[in-house]
Amino acid sequence: MVRKPDEAFVKEGAQKVTEKDVEKVIEKSEEIKKKFSARGPLSRFMEDARLLIAVVKDYRSGAYRKIPYAVIAAIVFTLIYVFNPFDLVPDMLPVIGQLDDVAVMSACLLLVEQDLLKYKVWKEGQA
Numbered sequence: 001m002v003r004k005p006d007e008a009f010v011k012e013g014a015q016k017v018t019e020k021d022v023e024k025v026i027e028k029s030e031e032i033k034k035k036f037s038a039r040g041p042l043s044r045f046m047e048d049a050r051l052l053i054a055v056v057k058d059y060r061s062g063a064y065r066k067i068p069y070a071v072i073a074a075i076v077f078t079l080i081y082v083f084n085p086f087d088l089v090p091d092m093l094p095v096i097g098q099l100d101d102v103a104v105m106s107a108c109l110l111l112v113e114q115d116l117l118k119y120k121v122w123k124e125g126q127a
Contacts, residue, residue, distance in 0.1 A: 004103075005100050005103040005104040005107060006103070006107050007107045007110060007111050009104065009107065010074050010077060010078060010104060010107045010108050010111055011074065011111070013074075013077035013078075013081065014070060014073035014074040014076070014077045015073070016077070017072075017073040017076045017077050021076050021077070021080055022056060022060055022072070022076050023060075024080060025053065025056050025075075025076050025079045025080060026053075026056065026057055026060060028083060029053045029057070031083065032049065032053065032079050032082065032083045033046075033049060033050065033053065035049075035082055035083060035101075036049040036082075040098050041098045041099060041101075041102045042082065042098050042101055042102060042105070045102070045105050045109075048105070048109060049079070049082075049105075051116060051119070051120060051123075052075045052078070052079060052108075052116075053079065054119075054123065055067065055072070055075065055116065055119045056072060056075055056076060056079070058119075058123075059072050064119060064122060064123075066118065066119075066122070067115045067118070067119060068115070071111075071112045071115045074108055074111050074112055075108060075112060077108075078104055078105060078107075078108035081101065081104050082101045082104065082105060
């Protein structure tokens with residue numbers, strides 16, 4: 001049975017996130033952004049992806065720590081999931097292969113929405 005990529009799926013995946021995964025998101029951030037910039041269902045999440053990557057970077061550097069680690073872990077899990085071409089539905093299948101990525105991204109955004117809004121306000125105040 002294939003797991004449904006919903007909020008529970010993201011929470012469960014977040015529990016397995018390690019410091020190495022956080023580093024991977026930072027190291028691969030440009031490649032992850034490319035997954036969102038390509039045409040297809042993920043492109044509508046480009047701005048969200050930039051914000052998610054920024055919060056991970058600011059958390060890791062210590063610039064922003066007013067966010068629970070569980071939220072960071074959910075974001076890291078989601079970005080790695082989207083980056084991985086061999087997830088529940090392989091990305092090699094045109095459009096269909098990205099639908100699970102869209103579902104995971106949507107579930108993550110629902111989970112972290114309040115914390116992400118607070119971060120966005122903080123980030124805009126830094127400019």
